[in-house]
Amino acid sequence: MKFLWISGWAVPPDWLAMQARALWPEATHMAATPTDAAVALAENKFDALGGYSLGALWLLSHTGQIPEKIPVVLLAPIFAFSAEQGCGGRVPLAQLRWQRRRLRQNAPAAIADFFKRAGVADCIPSPEKLSTEKIAELDAELGWLETLRAPAPPPIQWLGVAGDNDPLTDHAALKKLWPALRVVPGAGHAPGPLLRAAREIFSEIHA
Numbered sequence: 001m002k003f004l005w006i007s008g009w010a011v012p013p014d015w016l017a018m019q020a021r022a023l024w025p026e027a028t029h030m031a032a033t034p035t036d037a038a039v040a041l042a043e044n045k046f047d048a049l050g051g052y053s054l055g056a057l058w059l060l061s062h063t064g065q066i067p068e069k070i071p072v073v074l075l076a077p078i079f080a081f082s083a084e085q086g087c088g089g090r091v092p093l094a095q096l097r098w099q100r101r102r103l104r105q106n107a108p109a110a111i112a113d114f115f116k117r118a119g120v121a122d123c124i125p126s127p128e129k130l131s132t133e134k135i136a137e138l139d140a141e142l143g144w145l146e147t148l149r150a151p152a153p154p155p156i157q158w159l160g161v162a163g164d165n166d167p168l169t170d171h172a173a174l175k176k177l178w179p180a181l182r183v184v185p186g187a188g189h190a191p192g193p194l195l196r197a198a199r200e201i202f203s204e205i206h207a
Helices: 013-023 037-043 054-061 093-105 107-118 132-147 171-177 191-205
Strands: 002-006 028-032 048-052 072-075 159-163 182-184
Touching: 002 013, 002 037, 002 054, 013 028, 013 191, 028 037, 037 054, 048 054, 048 191, 054 072, 054 132, 072 191, 093 107, 093 132, 107 132, 159 171, 159 191, 182 191
Parallel strands: 002 028, 002 048, 048 072, 072 159, 159 182
Antiparallel strands: none
16 A cells, blocks of 8 residues: 655655654555645555645645545644634644744744644754755745634544644544544654554554
């Protein structure tokens, strides 16, 4: 089975694909940024799709464009990111807009701070150098986190996995929007434990 994973904000796609290969070795894994997701989907054929954080929101926002027969796995999903939208996100809109301003001033520091707040600074590598084009891409993706709002719940065949200790999302609020969402005890926003749980659930469903 060949997966395409859509990574989270500032999360290196190659790193996410590597994590998926380590925890889900029986499948083939590729990954793309949210910005490159549409092109990656159009240019390649995949047996399944996965999304992490912003990548999950991107997939949820494009539900109607994804064939029903393709399995979809969402890690740390969100239907809208800002706390004000009441869709399970914990981050205030003012904080998100401050993050955009800081990104334009000092991108590596902004990314490092975001990873620290998300509780993933010890596992997701933060880039040291970024091109002007990459910073503009990340800026635009933060704009998506401000504005995107996906319908809930997603298609019945989609699988979602969230941690009950995620500092960016409220799993109880997400469960109200998506009763079938699986909550992983003790897991936070880091993709590793969520990937491991998703693999086990996916294997049971598609055995």
